[in-house]
Amino acid sequence: MLLSLDAATVRFGGRAVLDAVDLDVAEHEVVCVLGPSGSGKSTLLRAVAGLQPLSGGRILLDGRDRTGVPAHKRGVGLMFQDHQLFPQRDVGANVAFGPRVRGVGKGERDAEVAQLLELVGLPGAARRAVASLSGGEQQRVALARALAPRPRLLMLDEPLGQLDRSLRERLVVELREMFGRLGTTVLAVTHDQGEAFALADRVVVMRDGRIAQTGTPLEVWQRPADAFVARFLGFDNVAEATVAGTAADSPWGKLPVPEGSPQGARSVLVRPAGVRLVAADAGLPCTVTARTFKGTHVAVHLRPGDGQPRLEAACGLREAPEVGDAVGVEFDAAEIVVLD
Secondary structure: OOEEEEEEEEEEOOEEEEEEEEEEEOOOOEEEEEOOOOOOHHHHHHHHHOOOOOOEEEEEEOOEEOOOOOHHHOOEEEEOOOOOOOOOOEHHHHHHHHHHHOOOOHHHHHHHHHHHHHHOOOOOOOOOEHHHOOHHHHHHHHHHHHHOOOOOEEEEEOOOOOOOHHHHHHHHHHHHHHHHHHOOEEEEEEOOHHHHHHHOOEEEEEEOOEEEEEEOHHHHHHOOOOHHHHHHOOOOOEEEEEEEOOEEEEOOEEEEOOOOOOOEEEEEEEOHHHEEEEOOOOOEEEEEEEEEEOOOOEEEEEEEOOOOOOEEEEEOOOOOOOOOOEEEEEEOHHHEEEEO
16 A cells, blocks of 8 residues: 555544544545545645644555654645645746755756646646736646655645636546546545545545545445435435335335345435425325526425425426425335445
8 A cells, every 4th residue: 555544643632633544545546535624634634744743543655654754755745725836936936846856957847847737737837927827727836836746645635625616627527637647646635525526536534533434436425324424425315214124114204225225223315316206196295395406407305294304306407396386205215225
């Protein structure tokens, strides 16, 4: 493994903000750490970078214990969300900072800068002033500067957090392609699930300083580990239920569940796609309370009777009912997950 965290712990005032975390990152792997504010994800990144001392445990790079080794001697690259470019230097001088510190000669340094700017989509920008750059361009320069020292491990802290949505979506695709071409090992921290799922080979979800779940984006999306992960991913249709065979006794009545589901008292996730709207006199009676346009579909918010938890359904653009309409709900077992 290129990077290993062995019971890595960081305490602030007696409280563990990083609580005995074990994590391995293989060479050429892109790992994104997700979690709400205060989950410990940024502390994890800072600890790996050497910017935050450990209270316990170890951090190993290439199998060597790097605990206590200062940041500038760890051979890792770090890009912060606020870019932290040198405003008094032009683009080329910012990118050349790492090679210059390494003692690379001017000719070779200039060639490296040109190559990196080409790589991040800013060819010929070496003489531009930092102040003249847009937010997206500054993000690209910061990335080129982080790559310039040729780090074995590149760490990104909310790499696209300050950019508008359309630019973020475009850059995340470009970053994924670039890391693949370079074979870069990446450890990134973000609160944006879409960004993490588009960028990562593996996703790590954190809660209260611990890892709640790790897996490929598809694994985590299809089978959240528990109710916390499901809700963090944006799924609201989560309730406690008792599973027996292929049925779950839930606040919404009997739900069909896939064969082989865990049995007994469990949390159950019903994906919005599994909430099927039918005639008002069939299924679970509900009232439409709101509609939210999602681009590819409409999220329909439903209020069942008798104090049952609210539901969200995903409907086609033309089939979505109006606010105030009475509808019935049936459930699709293929879109129901019994959480472990």
